[in-house]
Amino acid sequence: MNETLPEIALWRGRGERVALATVVKVEGSAPRPVGAKMAVSSGGELAGSVSGGCVESAVFEEAQDVLASGTPKLLRYGITDEMAWDVGLACGGTIEVFVEPLDAPR
Amino acid sequence: MSAPAATFYDRLQEVLGQGLPVAVATLVRGNPLGAKLLVLADGVEGGLGEPELDAAVAVAARDLLAAGRSATRAFPIPGQDEAVEVYVETYPPPPLLLIVGAVHVAQPLCRFAKALGFAVVVADARAALATTERFPEADRIIQEWPDVALGQVAVAPSTSVAILTHDPKFDEPALLGALATPAGYIGAVGSRSTNQDRRRRLEDAGVSPTDLARVHGPIGLDIGAETPEEMAISILAEIVAARHGRRGGPLTAASGTIRGDVDDAVGNQPTSSGE
Numbered sequence: 001m002n003e004t005l006p007e008i009a010l011w012r013g014r015g016e017r018v019a020l021a022t023v024v025k026v027e028g029s030a031p032r033p034v035g036a037k038m039a040v041s042s043g044g045e046l047a048g049s050v051s052g053g054c055v056e057s058a059v060f061e062e063a064q065d066v067l068a069s070g071t072p073k074l075l076r077y078g079i080t081d082e083m084a085w086d087v088g089l090a091c092g093g094t095i096e097v098f099v100e101p102l103d104a105p106r
Numbered sequence: 107m108s109a110p111a112a113t114f115y116d117r118l119q120e121v122l123g124q125g126l127p128v129a130v131a132t133l134v135r136g137n138p139l140g141a142k143l144l145v146l147a148d149g150v151e152g153g154l155g156e157p158e159l160d161a162a163v164a165v166a167a168r169d170l171l172a173a174g175r176s177a178t179r180a181f182p183i184p185g186q187d188e189a190v191e192v193y194v195e196t197y198p199p200p201p202l203l204l205i206v207g208a209v210h211v212a213q214p215l216c217r218f219a220k221a222l223g224f225a226v227v228v229a230d231a232r233a234a235l236a237t238t239e240r241f242p243e244a245d246r247i248i249q250e251w252p253d254v255a256l257g258q259v260a261v262a263p264s265t266s267v268a269i270l271t272h273d274p275k276f277d278e279p280a281l282l283g284a285l286a287t288p289a290g291y292i293g294a295v296g297s298r299s300t301n302q303d304r305r306r307r308l309e310d311a312g313v314s315p316t317d318l319a320r321v322h323g324p325i326g327l328d329i330g331a332e333t334p335e336e337m338a339i340s341i342l343a344e345i346v347a348a349r350h351g352r353r354g355g356p357l358t359a360a361s362g363t364i365r366g367d368v369d370d371a372v373g374n375q376p377t378s379s380g381e
Contacts, residue, residue, distance in 0.1 A: 009119075
């Protein structure tokens with residue numbers, strides 16, 4: 001699966017910088033498959049989804065960090081226990097999310 | 107050493123705009139983290155830091171592209187203890203949906219299919235029906251008889267053909283034409299009695315039982331569709347199911363994987379037209 005997010009072109013057209021988070025590995029059951037994407041703009045906007053709501057806020061924070069540093073990151077989330085309790089998703093799987101800047105930091 | 111990701115993103119959009127099959131490989135575990143390799147049918151651009159790695163990844167990427175899958179793969183590096191991991195994202199060309207019959211149902215079918223990522227071609231000999239005004243989202247509109255239209259389209263195993271003409275004069279040449287192609291899904295609209303009559307006529311025309319079994323008729327999944335929009339959903343649901351080798355039905359009645367291609371789960375047996 002792959003996804004395209006039209007918001008990326010919109011944000012970049014406005015001169016904002018964009019970080020892209022992609023699900024690159026899924027172990028067990030997870031809410032979204034490999035290739036699912038979430039984009040985050042330097043203006044603090046968000047589009048798409050890597051976990052259907054489970055870890056989006058954590059990935060959003062990491063993406064802002066990636067935008068500031070310009071260095072990509074590989075994140076690993078077990079979608080279990082406390083997070084599942086928070087959002088009512090008991091998937092039990094693990095996902096790896098790669099977060100990379102589309103544009104160099106300024 | 108590797109170009110910034112923006113360059114790759116722009117280059118990828120350019121390649122996708124040309125409708126070329128492409129894979130993007132990203133180093134997600136190892137150094138230089140985030141390095142990219144663009145794998146095209148006839149070459150590569152960029153690099154992951156090691157020419158041997160690039161070559162191995164290009165081979166894996168072309169296999170994944172052919173299978174229409176994206177995945178992370180581990181690659182051992184000589185002289186290093188730990189393998190690097192490379193995420194390969196593939197962009198196969200969009201699957202084609204050929205709609206024969208520019209009828210009312212064809213309009214939401216075209217619209218919804220575009221939203222699902224299909225390239226959509228609408229064919230109808232009737233100039234009043236086959237118009238861009240009626241089908242603004244269509245990639246192509248062919249004002250021709252079905253058999254002629256089929257000859258103007260590159261039909262692959264990933265292609266779906268939905269025959270909506272509801273008139274033997276149009277839909278029989280369309281069915282005979284579609285059956286002569288490797289199309290993975292062929293569906294034809296019509297009531298149960300229409301379909302029985304049609305099957306009989308196709309048999310009389312020398313169509314084999316194997317080929318007859320390729321025809322989904324009446325077209326669509328059993329969701330009680332009444333409006334054109336509901337019929338379009340019913341047809342597209344059947345096409346998506348067939349593309350994944352499934353029959354459709356409630357997930358509560360099935361076991362096994364929820365997403366993607368069929369596994370050996372009970373209740374998810376592949377259809378005859380599965381890929």
